Each structure stands twice: as C-alpha cells, then as structure tokens.
Amino acid sequence: MNWYDEHVAPRLVDAVCAWGGLEPYRREVTAGLAGTVLEIGFGSGRNLPYYPASVTHVYAVEPSRQAWQGAEKHVAAFAGVVELVGTDAAHLALPDASCDHVVSTFTLCSVADERGTTTELVRVLRPGGTLRLVEHGLAPSARVARWQWRLDGLEQRLAGGCHLTRDPMAVLARAGLEGRWSHAGFRVARTPWSYVTVAELARPL
Numbered sequence: 001m002n003w004y005d006e007h008v009a010p011r012l013v014d015a016v017c018a019w020g021g022l023e024p025y026r027r028e029v030t031a032g033l034a035g036t037v038l039e040i041g042f043g044s045g046r047n048l049p050y051y052p053a054s055v056t057h058v059y060a061v062e063p064s065r066q067a068w069q070g071a072e073k074h075v076a077a078f079a080g081v082v083e084l085v086g087t088d089a090a091h092l093a094l095p096d097a098s099c100d101h102v103v104s105t106f107t108l109c110s111v112a113d114e115r116g117t118t119t120e121l122v123r124v125l126r127p128g129g130t131l132r133l134v135e136h137g138l139a140p141s142a143r144v145a146r147w148q149w150r151l152d153g154l155e156q157r158l159a160g161g162c163h164l165t166r167d168p169m170a171v172l173a174r175a176g177l178e179g180r181w182s183h184a185g186f187r188v189a190r191t192p193w194s195y196v197t198v199a200e201l202a203r204p205l
C-alpha cells in the first residue's frame, strides 16, 4: 500500500463518514439487530453507538489500521464484545453460518473483490440471517450516471478504492440473497455520490 492510501485516504474517507447527515441511515440499518453481527468495513466504529443492547458480539473487518485505532472510544463504550477478525471481507476467518447479521455501510463500493465478498457474506450468515446495508451506487439518472462513469477512476484513486458505478443490490441478488425491504433515492442533491440504497436481504432458509 502506498503512503497516500495508508495515511491520507483513510482520513479523508473517515471525515466524510463523520457527517451527521448519515445518522438516520446508521439508525435504520442497526435497528432491531440482535446476537452476533459481522460488520465489514468497520472504519472507525461509527455504527457501534447505534447497535441495540441485544447485539452481544460484533466481528469487525477493517483493513485500515488507522481507522481501527480511531474506533477505540466507540469500542470502549460498547457493552458487548467487539473483535477485529480480519482485514478483507472477501476472506473471512469465520465458520459457516456463524453470524446472525451482516452490516455494511458504504463499504461494498470499496472492496476490491466484490463477488468474493458477497460469497463470503452469504457463507457466514446463518440461514434466515440478514444483511443490512446502506450503500451509494450507480444512479438511475442518465446525466448523473455519465458523471459517475467519468469520475469513477479518479474516485478509486483518491478515496481508498471507492467505486461510483456499482450496483450493490444486483451483485447481492446474484450471490443468492433474497430482498426483504429496500428503498433508494438521491440524498440531498443529485451528485455522483448521493444515490443511496438502504436494504435488508436475507439468506434463504
């Protein structure tokens, strides 16, 4: 990893993730969860304060050492156990069907191996377990999508591998997850970053 990706990109990305406007999404994707949760792209633990007390164990996957160190205060304040179990969501050192839920907030855009990641998420979810996500992605507006394709390469270089043109729901459906509910739309304004999908999908029984 080069110096920019190790030191600058995580700070930049974390500063964006600190935006208070994301709070309603964090509340929505964590509401009602219980038991063991795998959170991929844990970042600096910004979802932890929103997990209900019924979540007893969080497995965190995060490649950035800096982000993980930044999570210290949230980890200390969390009543359950938080365990860093890996650095790449496409290679999880967890047994099959070991998680009640998986949470991904603004992470499927950044994983290098999107298909490998979704395969792993399905493997570690117990049958009937759910994936909750909030992700930005390719917009249904031709004008915005044109800009997303134009800026995609630059975004990947500047923002830790973040893609603007992914369609998270399509790749998750291909991995065998069933949609429970979802909603999508532009957040605030029509920009290349603001078409956001919030969803719950389940591993079939």
Ligand SMILES: C[S@@+](CC[C@H](N)C(=O)[O-])C[C@H]1O[C@@H](n2cnc3c(N)ncnc32)[C@H](O)[C@@H]1O
Pocket (backbone or CB within 6 Å): 013, 017, 040, 041, 042, 043, 044, 046, 047, 061, 062, 063, 064, 067, 087, 088, 089, 090, 104, 105, 106, 107, 110, 111, 112, 113, 160
């Ligand atoms: C935009 S940030 C989101 C952080 C956090 N989920 C949040 O909502 O604040 C994307 C995160 O995904 C992490 N990431 C990148 N590649 C990853 C991979 N292959 N496996 C797991 N996490 C990854 C990045 O280090 C970063 O912390």
